[in-house]
Amino acid sequence: xxxxEQSPQNLTAQEGEFITINCSYSVGISALHWLxxxxxxxxxxxxxxxxxxxxxxxxIATINIQEKHSSLHITAxxxxxxxxxxxxxxxxxxxxxxxxxxxxxxxxx
Amino acid sequence: xSGVTQTPKHLITATGQRVTLRCSPRxxxxxxxxxxxxxxxxxQFLIQYYNGEERAKGNILERFSAQQFPDLHSELNxxxxxxxxxxxxxxxxxxxxxxxxxxxxxxxxxxx
Numbered sequence: 001x002x003x004x005e006q007s008p009q010n011l012t013a014q015e016g017e018f019i020t021i022n023c024s025y026s027v028g029i030s031a032l033h034w035l036x037x038x039x040x041x042x043x044x045x046x047x048x049x050x051x052x053x054x055x056x057x058x059x060i061a062t063i064n065i066q067e068k069h070s071s072l073h074i075t076a077x078x079x080x081x082x083x084x085x086x087x088x089x090x091x092x093x094x095x096x097x098x099x100x101x102x103x104x105x106x107x108x109x
Numbered sequence: 110x111s112g113v114t115q116t117p118k119h120l121i122t123a124t125g126q127r128v129t130l131r132c133s134p135r136x137x138x139x140x141x142x143x144x145x146x147x148x149x150x151x152x153q154f155l156i157q158y159y160n161g162e163e164r165a166k167g168n169i170l171e172r173f174s175a176q177q178f179p180d181l182h183s184e185l186n187x188x189x190x191x192x193x194x195x196x197x198x199x200x201x202x203x204x205x206x207x208x209x210x211x212x213x214x215x216x217x218x219x220x221x
Contacts, residue, residue, distance in 0.1 A: 043199060045212065048210070086151075088152070097154040
């Protein structure tokens with residue numbers, strides 16, 4: 001079992017829909033990152049969380065440390081949101097960064 | 110623009126060869142991270158340096174080595190290259206250990 005699990009693996013939705021991507025992890029962490037990778041390959045950091053909730057524009061990220069779970073929400077989704085979303089955690093035991101396998105999101109116009 | 114510069118963008122080399130990938134972090138960032146992304150493995154953490162010292166080590170092969178110089182730029186050396194080393198290699202930087210990450214555009218390595 002992977003230490004960081006993301007669901008779903010693939011998601012296709014219509015423009016305007018509310019999107020939720022989930023990340024569960026099994027290790028103790030000091031921080032969790034949500035990353036976005038566009039088809040061209042570039043990676044952008046969306047959020048870094050250690051507790052609670054953060055919002056940036058149409059994106060919201062939450063984390064529940066007790067349940068070892070984080071969610072990334074996209075409101076009013078748009079075709080330009082189509083990308084791979086990757087969850088990554090930093091282990092508080094050895095500082096290693098562990099990645100989920102990513103969620104491929106496709107928003108249809 | 111993340112402020113992180115990676116060179117070269119593309120590299121094609123033969124098996125058995127050695128290459129060096131370079132990363133200049135965003136101004137003010139003390140941490141540099143190296144990651145490998147191959148088609149079948151996803152993103153893998155290789156190694157992190159903080160202010161010149163190795164901070165954390167991931168799935169880095171013994172044939173690979175890295176260092177961070179006094180001016181904070183970093184180099185990733187890959188030797189005795191194999192076909193399976195073909196991948197995108199990303200560098201990222203951050204101010205502190207648990208700060209947002211800033212990614213470079215990656216170096217695409219093709220081993221033939």
